[in-house]
Amino acid sequence: MTSHNPEIDALVHLLGKLPGLGPRSARRAVLFLIKKRVAIMTPLASAINKVAENILVCDTCGNLDTVSPCAICTDPKRDQTTLCVVEDVADLWALDRAQGYNGLYHILGGVLSALDGVRPEDLSIDNLIMRAQNGTVKEVILATNATVDGQTTAHYITDKLQDKGVEITAIAHGVPVGGELDYLDDGTLTAALRARKPF
Amino acid sequence: MEWSDEGLVLGAQKYGENDVILDILTLEHGRAKGFVKGGSGRRLRGVLQSGNSVVVTWRARLATNLGRFSVESSTARAVHIYGDMVRLSAMNSLATMLIKLLPERENVENIYAGYEAILNLLSDADATLNHCAIATIKFEAGLLQSLGFGLDLSACALSGEVDNLSHVSPKSGRAVTATEAEPYVDKLLPLPAFFLNTSEATTQDILDGFNLTGYFLRRHLFHPLGVDLPEERSRLVASFEK
Numbered sequence: 139m140t141s142h143n144p145e146i147d148a149l150v151h152l153l154g155k156l157p158g159l160g161p162r163s164a165r166r167a168v169l170f171l172i173k174k175r176v177a178i179m180t181p182l183a184s185a186i187n188k189v190a191e192n193i194l195v196c197d198t199c200g201n202l203d204t205v206s207p208c209a210i211c212t213d214p215k216r217d218q219t220t221l222c223v224v225e226d227v228a229d230l231w232a233l234d235r236a237q238g239y240n241g242l243y244h245i246l247g248g249v250l251s252a253l254d255g256v257r258p259e260d261l262s263i264d265n266l267i268m269r270a271q272n273g274t275v276k277e278v279i280l281a282t283n284a285t286v287d288g289q290t291t292a293h294y295i296t297d298k299l300q301d302k303g304v305e306i307t308a309i310a311h312g313v314p315v316g317g318e319l320d321y322l323d324d325g326t327l328t329a330a331l332r333a334r335k336p337f
Numbered sequence: 338m339e340w341s342d343e344g345l346v347l348g349a350q351k352y353g354e355n356d357v358i359l360d361i362l363t364l365e366h367g368r369a370k371g372f373v374k375g376g377s378g379r380r381l382r383g384v385l386q387s388g389n390s391v392v393v394t395w396r397a398r399l400a401t402n403l404g405r406f407s408v409e410s411s412t413a414r415a416v417h418i419y420g421d422m423v424r425l426s427a428m429n430s431l432a433t434m435l436i437k438l439l440p441e442r443e444n445v446e447n448i449y450a451g452y453e454a455i456l457n458l459l460s461d462a463d464a465t466l467n468h469c470a471i472a473t474i475k476f477e478a479g480l481l482q483s484l485g486f487g488l489d490l491s492a493c494a495l496s497g498e499v500d501n502l503s504h505v506s507p508k509s510g511r512a513v514t515a516t517e518a519e520p521y522v523d524k525l526l527p528l529p530a531f532f533l534n535t536s537e538a539t540t541q542d543i544l545d546g547f548n549l550t551g552y553f554l555r556r557h558l559f560h561p562l563g564v565d566l567p568e569e570r571s572r573l574v575a576s577f578e579k
Contacts, residue, residue, distance in 0.1 A: 157354050158354065252348075252429060252432075252433040252436075252567055252568065252569060253348040253349075253350055253360070253433075253436065254350060254351075257568065284383075284416075284419075285382070285386060286386045286387045286388065286415055286418075286419055286425070286428075286429070289419035289420075289425060290419070290425055290426075290429055290569070293422040293425060293426075294572070296422070297422065297572075297576075311416075323383050323384065323410060323413065324410065324412075324413035324416075325383045325384075325386070325389075325413035325415060325416040326383060326416075328413060328416045328417065329416045332416075332420070
C-alpha cells in the first residue's frame with residue numbers, strides 16, 4: 139500500500155476484495171470516499187452497518203430481508219399458487235425487477251455441479267419439495283439458467299416433483315428482446331427455433 | 338509455447354468474476370486445461386458448455402504452465418442435449434469420468450473419436466433413449482479398454498467357445514457361456530446381448546450393461562482414486578430403473 143496510514147490501507151485492502159474492484163480501483167474509491175466524507179462515506183458506513191446487523195436469510199424462500207419470512211413470502215397480493223425456482227438472490231431480484239411475475243419464489247442457493255462438487259443436499263431442494271406439497275402451490279416454474287448445470291438441476295427437481303401433484307413449467311430460452319439473429323450464437327438460435335410457437 | 342487444436346468441452350470452473358479454467362478433450366493434445374479470460378462472460382458462457390465443440394489455441398511461456406486458451410465456437414451441441422434428462426445425465430456422467438480418469442496432455446485420439454461420436458448421438462433427436470444408453474455403456478467399456486482394464490468378450494474363459502456367451506467373471510473380466518456359468522450364476526455378472534451383436538436391447542439389458550461396466554469402472558478406476566462413480570451416472574441408471 140502507498141498511503142502510509144494503516145487505517146486507509148485496511149480500507150483499501152477490504153474494498154479491493156469486492157467484485158469488480160482491484161487494488162487500484164479500491165484506492166480510487168477510498169480517495170473518493172474521503173473527499174466526500176459527509177455526503178457519501180458516513181451514510182455508506184451507516185448503511186453497511188445496518189445491513190450487517192439486520193439482514194436475514196428467509197427461512198421459507200432463501201431471500202434476503204430484515205424479517206423471516208421475507209416481505210415477498212408474506213405479501214398477500216402475491217399469487218400464492220405459483221412458485222418460481224431460481225438459482226440465486228440476484229436472479230430473484232432480476233425477475234422481480236421485470237415485474238412480469240407476481241408469485242412466490244424459491245432460491246436454490248446454486249446449481250448441481252460435478253466439477254464444483256455441488257450435490258443435491260447442498261441446495262435447498264428438500265425445502266422446495268416441502269413447499270410444493272403444502273397444498274396451496276399449483277405450479278412450479280423452473281427459472282434456472284440455460285446452462286448444462288442449470289438444466290441438470292431443473293431435470294433433477296422435475297424428477298423429485300413428478301408425483302407431487304403440481305404442474306411443472308420452465309421459462310423459455312431463445313432470442314432476447316432487441317436481439318438481432320445475425321449476432322446470436324448457434325446455441326441460442328437453436329433453442330429459439332426449438333421453442334417456436336404459433337404466431 | 339503455442340498450439341491449436343479442436344476439442345470437446347468437458348467442463349469449466351469459474352475463476353474470479355468473469356473468467357474460467359476450461360477443461361477440454363482435444364484431438365491431438367489429449368485432455369488439457371487452461372485459463373479463459375471472460376469465459377463466464379456473456380460472449381463465451383454459451384460456447385463453454387459441456388458437450389460443445391470448439392477450436393482452441395493454447396499459449397503459455399512454459400509447457401508446465403496452466404496456460405491460456407483462446408476459444409472459438411465450432412459446434413453447439415449442449416442445447417440439443419440439455420432438454421432431455423437421460424441424454425443430459427449420460428453426457429454429464431461421461432464428462433465427469435473423463436475429467437477424473439484421463440491424465441492431462443496425453444494423446445487419446447480413440448477416446449476423442451468415441452466421445453465425439455456419442456455426443457453426436459446424444460444431440461440427435463432421432464436417436465432413441467435406448468440407443469443413447471447402449472452407446473454410453475459401450476463407451477464406458479471402451480474407456481476401460483483404453484485405460485488398460487478391458488473386458489475380454491471374445492470367447493468363453495472356461496471352454497473357449499465363442500457362442501452363447503452370457504455372463505462375465507467379476508474377477509477376470511472374461512466372458513463365459515451360459516452352460517459354464519450355470520453353477521456360478523449368482524456370482525457372475527450378466528452380459529447383455531448388445532455387447533456381442535447389434536440387436537435391440539430391453540430395459541433389463543441396459544441395466545445389466547450399466548451394472549457390468551459400473552462394476553469394473555468402480556473396481557479398477559474409481560476405487561483406487563478413493564471416489565465412487567459420478568452421481569450423474571446413478572441418476573442415469575435410476576431413470577432406466579423407473
